[in-house]
Amino acid sequence: MTSHILPSQVTSALLGLGLLPLTVGANVGTLDLTGRWRFALDRNDVGVAEQWYRRSLPDSVRLPGTLPGQGIGDPISADTPWTGGIVDRSWFEAPEYEPYRRPGQVKVPFWLQPERYYAGPAWYQRDIEIPRRWQGRWIRLELERPHWETCVWLDNRPLGTNRSLATPHTYDLGFLEPGRYTLTIRVDNRRIVDIGENSHAISDHTQGNWNGVVGYIRLMALPPVWIEDLQVYPRVSNRSARVQVALTNPAGGRFEGQLQLSAAADPPGRAGSLTCNISFEGTGWTGDLNLALAPDTPLWDEFHPALVRLETSLQGRTETAPVRHTHTTRFGLREPGTEGTRLLLNGRPLFIRGTLECAIFPRTGHPPTDPAEWRRILRIARDHGLNLLRFHSWCPPEAAFIAADELGFYLQVETCWPNQSTTLGDGKPVDTWVWEETERILKAYGNHPSFLFMAHGNEPGGRNAAAYLRRYVAHFKETDPRRLWTSGSGWPQIPENQFHVTPDPRIQAWGAGLHSRINARPPETVTDYRDYIRQRPVPVISHEIGQWCAYPNLDERRKYTGYLKAKNFDIFEDRLRAHGLERFARDFLHASGRLQVLCYKEDIESALRTPGMGGFHLLDLHDFPGQGTALVGVLDPFWESKGYVSAAEYRRFCGPTVPLARLPRRVFTTTETLEASCEVAHFGPTPLTQARVTFKLLDPNGKTVLREDRSLSRIPIGNGTSLGEIHWNLHDLHAPARYRLVITLTGRETPEHRPARTVSAENDWDVWVYPARLPSPPDNVWVTNRFDNSILARLAAGGRVLLTLPARRIRNYEDAPVKLGFSSIFWNTAWTRRQAPTTLGILCNPGHPALADFPTETHSNWQWWYLIHRAGALRLDLLPPGTDPIVRVIDDWFTARPLALIVEGRVGPGRILICGFDLTRDADDPVSRQMLVSLTRYLASNRCQPRTEFTPDQIQQLLQPDPAGVPSPDRITASSEQPGYEAALAADGDPDTLWHTRWGDHAPTFPHDLVFEWSEPQRLAGLIVWPRQDGNRNGWIRNWELHVQTTTNTDWSGPVAAGTWPANAEPKTIRLPGAMEVRALRLRALDGHAAGPWASVAEVTFLAP
Secondary structure, three states: OOOOOOHHHHHHHOOOOOOOOOOOOOOOEEEEOOEEEEEEEOOOOOOOOOOHHHOOOOEEEEEOEEOHHHOOOEEOOOOOOOOOOOOOOHHHOOHHHHHHOOOOOOOOOOOOEEOEEOOOEEEEEEEEEEOHHHOOOEEEEEEOOEEOEEEEEEOOEEEEEEOOOOOOEEEEEEEOOOEEEEEEEEEEOOOOOOOOOOOOOOOOOOOOOOOEEOOOEEEEEEOOOEEEEEEEEEEOOOOEEEEEEEEEOOOOOEEEEEEEEEEEEOOOOOEEEEEEEEEEEOOEEEEEEEEEOOOOOOOEOOOOEOEEEEEEEEEEEEOOOEEEEEEEEEEEOOOEEEEOOEEEEOOEEEOEEEEEEOOOOOOOOOOOOOHHHHHHHHHHHHHOOOOEEEEOOOOOOHHHHHHHHHHOOEEEEOOEOOOOOOOOOOOOHHHHHHHHHHHHHHHHHOOOOOEEEEEOEEOOOOOOHHHHHHHHHHHHHHHOOOOEEEOOEOOOOOOOOOOEEEOOOOOOOOOOHHHOHHHHOOOOOOOOOHHHHHOOOOOEEEEEEEOEOOOOOHHHHHHOOOOEEOHHHHHHHHHHHHOOOHHHHHHHHHHHHHHHHHHHHHHHHHHHOOOOOOEEEEEOOEOEOOOOOEOOOOEOOOOOEOOOOOHHHHHHHOOOEEEEEEOOOOEEEOOOEEEEEEEEEEOOOOOEEEEEEEEEEEOOOOOEEEEEEEEEEEEOOEEEEEEEEEEEEOOOOOOOEEEEEEEEEEEEEOOOOOOOEEEEEEEEEEEEEEOOOOOOOOOOEEEEOOOOHHHHHHHHOOOEEEEEOOHHHEOOOOOOOOOOOOOOOEOOOOOOOOOOOOEEEEEEOOOOHHHOOOOOOOEOOHHHHHHHOOOOOEEHHHOOOOOOOOEEEEEOOOOOOOEEEEEEEEEOOEEEEEEOOOOOOOOOOHHHHHHHHHHHHHHHOOOOOOOOEOOHHHHHHOEOOOHHHOOOOOEEEEOOOEOOEOHHHHHOOOOOOOEEOOOOOOOOOOOEEEEEEEEEEEEEEEEEEEOOOOOOOOOOEOEEEEEEEEOOOOOOOOOOEEEEOOOOOOOEEEEEEEEEEEEEEEEEEOOEOOOOOOOEEOEEEEEOO
């Protein structure tokens, strides 16, 4: 069939589809313009006014290439006009950064650094020779991946301007007479349109703001009439494709000819073909054709990326010349869709396991334009169990789509990040640019089967952003149904979305700090997000999960052989060296890396456990070098391993088929039963048949101590499929010990048109078994949480003391205080303004005799949560130089301070162990009990021979000075507390933490009590109570009473003070009737300012008379 459609109608009809750049075919010639070009910088932006295209430019440069890559630009200085936001601006003013601001020695800590920098217009020029054989041909210039705006002149004739960041810039030179011409290109890499200063398409956070052209630069000689565009809309249901063809006839005369479409699938021999006659007069023609394919044409997906090669031939003649032109593209027969909250591809459930690609290419400073490098990247991602790459706020070159098509890898494409420096939907230039850039992307790349998802961009800002995006999504999902559409990555959730990408279902929310699940709640593998998913009408992909950091790999610097250098790592190494820690750099990397893997494993498994979930986007599989240096990958920026986890280990918990265990806890005693509900997330090509499951518990030597085997007839595609439950009595197991629960699953896949194959998947979880009963500490060891004269007397007499300090009693840094948590650092402290935690776990020697009865590895593992979640870091800088702790705490690399969790020393003839956690509490906690036994046995033994001597003053320096001379309470309890918001946080010296009563369905009602107790009476005049300081009024107390226990009255007296507080966050002072000798105080909240039955307190300090 043929149809004649006006050009204006063509524009609206063809918005969604894209194609490989025009494949050279019959009657098309090319002239490669690679090589030396004349060149000039236009620092004052006067070139257009002065008509530089009329003069011969003075300098020389190579294209394709970039200016900084060829050493062109200004040296880096404190005044370099970077593109991108810098949250932590201490580098510009802090004294410690002064050496790195000196001219010629500049090193910045917030991203990779080029040697030279230039932002502005640059002019490129060369002479071209149009050969005689091109007489009568239409000449076109194509520039792949210029950055950013280009303007082109042929001799003195302007050819136009292009502002695309994603697609080739194309300029029509027209019908040219053979001969010599001057081609001049002006490239401007300033922020031509404010699309968001942190958009990865333009910012210095990742690829850098370079000037140049890095892909092909060529002239094309087209016949008088040619195939301008060809868009393919596959139809899976009837094995066909709707093909939209656009022809261009710039001369505008009459054309008569024939259009032939021929499709060949892989394997060869399966084809479809179509021939139609064409006759038209004018500058263009469009046709909408239906191409039937063979019934057995294979479908395209991640498991069988079968491509169809479509060759379209045009033959005929104009009134003056014959025409012959061939256009070739590849597409895949595939159809994305949704069913409720489930993503579908070709009718089969699809679970997205994605990671981000943020234009991070340190060797070149720009994205690769050859498919080979993209194949390497995608294979690495696939080896780690992933199936999608999300291009955060940018669109890759053609080469990425080609590689993804071939490998069966899904892509999500975006345009920008309209936030921070701009907003979306408020009538700014970015509104038009986003819309037009989307149209350009769809036309250029829309045929690629790997191009499965699209969003306008990342995390938009703007009061009218949602309204704009409702129009955007509604328009483009109708225009281009070949992919699924969402408003933006992160937000907003609008009715038009075909899927949501939201940060809500993940472990660590922005700003959650130590209140996140991983830091505030005991370890388990039960939590999922089903309640959240059930409330959504469309599939949900979790936005940027993870963001868990590892320590900088200083050995990585040798890989930076291009013009971008990791000078930030030089700063971090200097920090280590300044504190005498440089010898620990590799140990810090490995220990923090293993903790990072634990965090990612739980993040990923939480998503896999969630019925009906659409998937997740990691941030990230590889490091992000910008935004303050976010070392969030198990791979470095080169997609290469850092050495602490293999792809095979990662794939155990992240892949098409992943066994899962729901463990309510990970810590047990020998009198308890290990119980787990086991299931599988299976998103392979077919259901599994003849499945067998093995459950094993392995001891520390890898020996199987418990085992069960089961058979299942069929495992469907999806998650939540039960593999059964285990109930294992642990009374015969050796304890204490770390064990591994291992689930192994095998089954048969029977894919269509391919041989059946056996699939095997295995996953594991660490659990700890401790003795149910333990002996009391040895008689010669004194366990205390206070350091006073009685302790000094014991040490002076040669005694052994275990000083176990509550976190609130440990002296912190006034500037950049340490915020110790179980998890690794989230994103990085520079970009998050030091969100907690600011540490990266522990480093210890498991062979140290103090840990002989406490099974551990060199790094944090889940059993350490029970100690770390209420611990503080000890400052080694307050102890003698050379103090070698038993357990180190790994500090943030920006500060790199020497920190510890457990240290030992001599005090005269005595021996002391100091811990950053209080072992006098939680007597029912098996982990704390076991640590107490291990440390006290060591202290009591002859093996305890510390090399370092402490003075009493040095130990006292470790302790937080008591405000107004009043010691901190020895015990803080509450009538109710929410996990992560325990009573002890009400007097920990940090107003950013808080005590909060339990919330939820079974929240207790008023009154609520907060009780402070001292082992020795304290003389008090009153106290200051700080309401929560985070702007949330939930828990603000209105009416209250204060009760006391005195030296003469050990029962609670009637209230000694009472009152009503206003609804604000200002500190509230309570005065006692007079100075009193107090053993305990009870603050009773009678009601609150919020609607719920909650009470909270951020901080309490006590006033001496």
